Amino acid sequence: MARAATTTDVFNAIAEPRRRDVIGVLADGREHAVGEVVVRLRMAQPAVSKHLGVLRKVGVVTVIRRGQHRMYRLNAAELKTVHDWVRTFERYWTHQLDQIRRRAEQKAQERLISKVSGKKEE
Amino acid sequence: MARAATTTDVFNAIAEPRRRDVIGVLADGREHAVGEVVVRLRMAQPAVSKHLGVLRKVGVVTVIRRGQHRMYRLNAAELKTVHDWVRTFERYWTHQLDQIRRRAEQKAQERLISKVSGKKEE
DNA sequence: GGAATATATTCCTATATAGGAATATATGTC
DNA sequence: GACATATATTCCTATATAGGAATATATTCC
Numbered sequence: 534m535a536r537a538a539t540t541t542d543v544f545n546a547i548a549e550p551r552r553r554d555v556i557g558v559l560a561d562g563r564e565h566a567v568g569e570v571v572v573r574l575r576m577a578q579p580a581v582s583k584h585l586g587v588l589r590k591v592g593v594v595t596v597i598r599r600g601q602h603r604m605y606r607l608n609a610a611e612l613k614t615v616h617d618w619v620r621t622f623e624r625y626w627t628h629q630l631d632q633i634r635r636r637a638e639q640k641a642q643e644r645l646i647s648k649v650s651g652k653k654e655e
Numbered sequence: 656m657a658r659a660a661t662t663t664d665v666f667n668a669i670a671e672p673r674r675r676d677v678i679g680v681l682a683d684g685r686e687h688a689v690g691e692v693v694v695r696l697r698m699a700q701p702a703v704s705k706h707l708g709v710l711r712k713v714g715v716v717t718v719i720r721r722g723q724h725r726m727y728r729l730n731a732a733e734l735k736t737v738h739d740w741v742r743t744f745e746r747y748w749t750h751q752l753d754q755i756r757r758r759a760e761q762k763a764q765e766r767l768i769s770k771v772s773g774k775k776e777e
Numbered sequence: 778g779g780a781a782t783a784t785a786t787t788c789c790t791a792t793a794t795a796g797g798a799a800t801a802t803a804t805g806t807c
Numbered sequence: 808g809a810c811a812t813a814t815a816t817t818c819c820t821a822t823a824t825a826g827g828a829a830t831a832t833a834t835t836c837c
Contacts, residue, residue: 535792536824548670548835566813580796582815601804609747619738625731658794689784704785723783723834744816
């Protein structure tokens with residue numbers, strides 16, 4: 534099987550760096566025309582349209598027509614899924630001292646093991 | 656150009672649902688053998704090895720040999736990149752009241768616009 | 778050394794891009 | 808209506824999978 538489609542879920546949608554750039558432009562929460570994104574990111578117009586299309590399919594952005602423009606707006610709520618997932622690991626980097634202690638213990642243990650087994654570490 | 660390699664960065668690595676499952680097994684911060692992941696997730700062994708390989712390349716997991724086992728451990732610090740990025744949007748869903756107000760204003764504005772332009776919304 | 782166990786790697790295939798080029802569609806202006 | 812502007816869509820191609828099957832490698836035990 535191939536990789537899952539980018540339109541499958543938010544994780545896939547934001548995997549593309551350029552799409553995160555596009556989201557960055559919309560990060561102020563206000564609406565922006567496609568052309569504005571094109572200028573700000575110096576990307577080809579079709580590329581921007583496609584990326585916005587993917588983001589729209591997964592619900593990360595919404596769009597409304599305004600004359601000849603299409604105004605895109607971030608729907609950050611969709612990113613909450615990602616936040617909720619990654620947040621479960623927050624404790625690993627917030628408690629600096631704990632982390633340093635944990636790592637030291639781990640290192641010590643690994644050294645002990647490699648000494649006993651006589652194998653060198655990866 | 657094709658999509659970026661999964662080994663390019665953390666965002667691509669966690670885009671695959673099965674890999675997030677694997678990370679989930681390692682979420683307790685302790686070391687786990689490949690076989691344990693295989694049993695817990697009921698995945699094929701080669702699949703698990705491959706996913707762990709990808710995660711290792713981007714640094715999300717570390718591995719040490721222990722006898723005939725390879726013990727994998729989560730290196731959650733690598734996930735901080737994702738956390739930091741998505742955290743910049745946190746304000747959009749934390750302040751519930753603000754969000755509701757913003758949405759109401761937006762809706763009202765969109766209705767006004769569609770009435771004026773005579774076009775129906777997407 | 779040989780069998781058993783644990784894990785990684787290789788080979789193959791179907792699929793999904795992402796970007797570029799060209800084109801289509803919609804809207805505004807005169 | 809003709810033309811300009813804004814945006815989306817189509818077509819094409821190179822590339823990168825993810826999973827399954829088979830195999831290779833490493834380690835332990837007897």
